Every structure is written in structure tokens, then in C-alpha cells.
Amino acid sequence: MKQDIALQLINVGRSFGATAAVKVISIDIAKGEVISLVGHSGCGKSTLLRIIAGVETIDSGRVLLDGHEVDGGCFVEPEMRGVGFVFQDYALFPHLSVRDNILFGLKRHSRAEALTNAEDVIRRVGIEHLLERFPHTLSGGEQQRVALARALAPRPGIVLMDEPFSNLDQGLRGQVRTETLSLLKSLNTTVIMVTHDPQEALSAGDRVVLMRSGEIVQVGSGYDLYDRPASAYAADFFCVSNKIPGICKGDRIETPVGNFLRNGGATEGGAATVHIRPQAISISPDRGEITAHVRERVFHGETEHILLAVDGLETPLRAVALDRLPEGSEVVRISIASERVLAF
Numbered sequence: 001m002k003q004d005i006a007l008q009l010i011n012v013g014r015s016f017g018a019t020a021a022v023k024v025i026s027i028d029i030a031k032g033e034v035i036s037l038v039g040h041s042g043c044g045k046s047t048l049l050r051i052i053a054g055v056e057t058i059d060s061g062r063v064l065l066d067g068h069e070v071d072g073g074c075f076v077e078p079e080m081r082g083v084g085f086v087f088q089d090y091a092l093f094p095h096l097s098v099r100d101n102i103l104f105g106l107k108r109h110s111r112a113e114a115l116t117n118a119e120d121v122i123r124r125v126g127i128e129h130l131l132e133r134f135p136h137t138l139s140g141g142e143q144q145r146v147a148l149a150r151a152l153a154p155r156p157g158i159v160l161m162d163e164p165f166s167n168l169d170q171g172l173r174g175q176v177r178t179e180t181l182s183l184l185k186s187l188n189t190t191v192i193m194v195t196h197d198p199q200e201a202l203s204a205g206d207r208v209v210l211m212r213s214g215e216i217v218q219v220g221s222g223y224d225l226y227d228r229p230a231s232a233y234a235a236d237f238f239c240v241s242n243k244i245p246g247i248c249k250g251d252r253i254e255t256p257v258g259n260f261l262r263n264g265g266a267t268e269g270g271a272a273t274v275h276i277r278p279q280a281i282s283i284s285p286d287r288g289e290i291t292a293h294v295r296e297r298v299f300h301g302e303t304e305h306i307l308l309a310v311d312g313l314e315t316p317l318r319a320v321a322l323d324r325l326p327e328g329s330e331v332v333r334i335s336i337a338s339e340r341v342l343a344f
């Protein structure tokens with residue numbers, strides 16, 4: 001067992017009746033690593049988090065924390081695992097002040113140690129001014145920080161966070177996420193954060209773990225998953241592309257909008273699909289290899305989403321333009337950045 005591994009899941013499985021919520025999952029997570037666990041609703045993210053916390057047991061496999069087995073051949077109770085949990089709804093005790101919410105998790109510690117731990121975390125999280133307040137008097141962002149302080153106060157080896165920012169409004173969300181993750185990084189805490197938001201997953205983790213139907217389908221950096229998705233599913237999860245049908249010829253896939261490099265897969269002369277991301281299409285009044293007709297424009301401020309009809313394509317292409325097209329443009333020229341086209 002390597003010293004730098006905080007968590008090991010070995011062939012972990014968990015079913016509820018006929019539903020296999022988690023199927024034979026294996027992964028090692030290093031100490032201090034921040035993992036974004038992402039996937040569509042029902043893919044098993046929360047079940048996996050609950051297994052690590054010990055509030056759910058496994059049917060098969062083994063779970064090791066810091067090299068010690070906590071489920072599999074034996075079972076270690078949640079409170080003995082050194083795992084902190086931040087819930088989506090924060091789950092603060094409504095009848096306790098902020099200070100007592102934070103001290104609650106420190107009952108196993110001596111009074112002096114509890115106070116020192118609590119003071120340290122209160123200062124780091126920056127909630128000294130909230131200590132006498134009760135949860136219902138706090139804003140969403142303040143409650144999130146209190147929940148984080150409560151999870152961190154017992155100095156857990158791992159912090160598990162289940163959709164920790166989803167109750168915050170969009171404006172606050174990015175800021176609280178950046179502050180929280182940089183604090184956790186500075187403490188060298190191992191973090192597993194569940195999210196269903198692809199952008200949040202890409203921006204927040206050292207590694208992103210993409211799940212589907214109880215299985216891990218890809219693990220890697222945000223760049224790996226976005227730029228080098230291992231499957232059409234992974235590609236679509238992070239960005240919905242235009243799917244263009246084509247025919248395999250030699251090392252290329254021929255399509256009505258150009259020929260693109262293929263990476264194995266279908267047989268010669270067989271059908272294939274290329275995925276063209278909306279951002280890979282550049283639009284100009286007069287420059288580009290392909291003629292397109294503007295069908296729809298939706299202005300979003302920084303970008304404009306444009307639907308483009310192209311001869312030979314049944315479905316219009318969806319493009320995202322950074323540069324503004326002249327008003328009233330009907331016929332335009334487009335180019336496709338072939339190095340950004342994915343083929344499956």
C-alpha cells in the first residue's frame with residue numbers, strides 16, 4: 001500500500017433490489033487530490049459517496065481509507081473513519097448556534113482540543129462574525145461556509161461534498177467554489193466533490209471522474225475529458241456537438257462539410273459519425289470553405305448562438321460565434337477547425 005493514497009476502492013459494488021447503483025468500481029485517490037465526481041442523475045454518485053462515508057455498505061469489493069480496510073472484510077463505523085461530509089442542503093442543526101454546530105462534530109475531542117480546532121477552522125473559513133448566529137439567519141453562502149467549517153473541524157483525512165454549491169445562486173457560486181477549493185487545497189485535504197454540472201466538474205477537480213449507470217466511464221484531467229473524450233457519451237456530456245454522418249474512406253471520414261481524420265473504429269466504406277462542437281465552427285461574411293445560410297441567431301452577450309443550414313446536411317449546424325456577424329447576414333462562409341473534430 002503506497003503511503004500517498006488516501007482512498008482505494010477495489011471492485012466495489014452495491015445494488016438495491018434489481019438496481020445496480022454501483023457496479024465493480026475501482027479507483028485510487030491520492031492524498032490532497034481534489035476529485036470531481038460527475039454524471040447524470042441516478043448514475044450512482046451519491047451512493048458511492050455514502051459508501052466511502054460508511055452510511056451505506058457494499059455488497060462486493062473492498063474500501064480502504066489511508067491503507068486500512070473500512071468495508072469489505074470488516075466494517076468501520078462512519079464516525080471512526082475520519083471522513084467529513086458537506087451535504088447539498090448543508091444539514092446544519094437549526095437549534096444550535098454556528099459555534100455549537102461546529103463544536104458538535106468535536107465531541108470525541110477534549111474540550112481544549114475542540115476549541116483549538118474550532119478556532120483554527122473558524123478563522124480559516126472566515127466566519128468569526130457569525131458565531132452567535134443561528135442557521136436560519138444566514139445567507140446560503142454563509143451556511144455553506146459554516147457547513148464546511150463543521151466538516152473540517154475534526155481534521156478529517158477526506159472531505160466528501162455532495163453538490164455543495166448547487167443551492168447558491170449563479171453569481172455567488174463561482175466565487176464560493178473558488179474560495180472553498182483553494183482553502184481545501186491549502187490544507188492539503190483530499191476532496192471528493194459530487195456535481196452534475198459539467199462546467200463545475202471541469203473547473204474544480206485535479207481529476208474528473210465521469211460515471212454512467214453505476215460505472216466509471218473515464219478518469220482524467222478536465223483537459224483530458226474535454227479534449228480527448230474516450231467515447232461519444234463522454235464527448236456529449238461536456239459539450240453537445242453537431243453529429244454529422246459520414247463514410248470511412250482510407251484514414252478519413254468523408255462528410256458533406258469536409259473530410260476528417262478517423263481514429264480506427266468502423267470498417268472501410270462503413271458509416272461513421274463525426275462530432276463537431278459549436279465552438280469549432282468559425283463564421284465570416286466572406287471567408288471560409290463552406291457556404292451556409294443563417295436560419296436563427298440567439299444573442300447571449302459575449303457569444304451568439306447561430307443555426308446554419310448547409311447543403312447536404314439534413315439538420316442545421318449549431319455554431320457559437322465570438323465575433324459578431326453583420327446584422328441581417330443571410331448567406332455566410334464557414335470553416336471547421338478539423339483538429340477539434342472528434343470521430344467515434
Ligand SMILES: Nc1ncnc2c1ncn2[C@@H]1O[C@H](COP(=O)(O)OP(=O)(O)OP(=O)(O)O)[C@@H](O)[C@H]1O
Binds near residue numbers: 040046048
Ligand atoms: N436506498 C435506496 N433504495 C433503492 N434504490 C436506491 C437507493 N439509493 C439509491 N438508489 C438507486 O440507485 C441509483 C443511483 O442513485 P444515486 O442517488 O447514487 O445516484 P446519483 O448519481 O447520486 O443521482 P442524483 O444526481 O440524482 O442525486 C438510482 O437508480 C437510485 O434510484
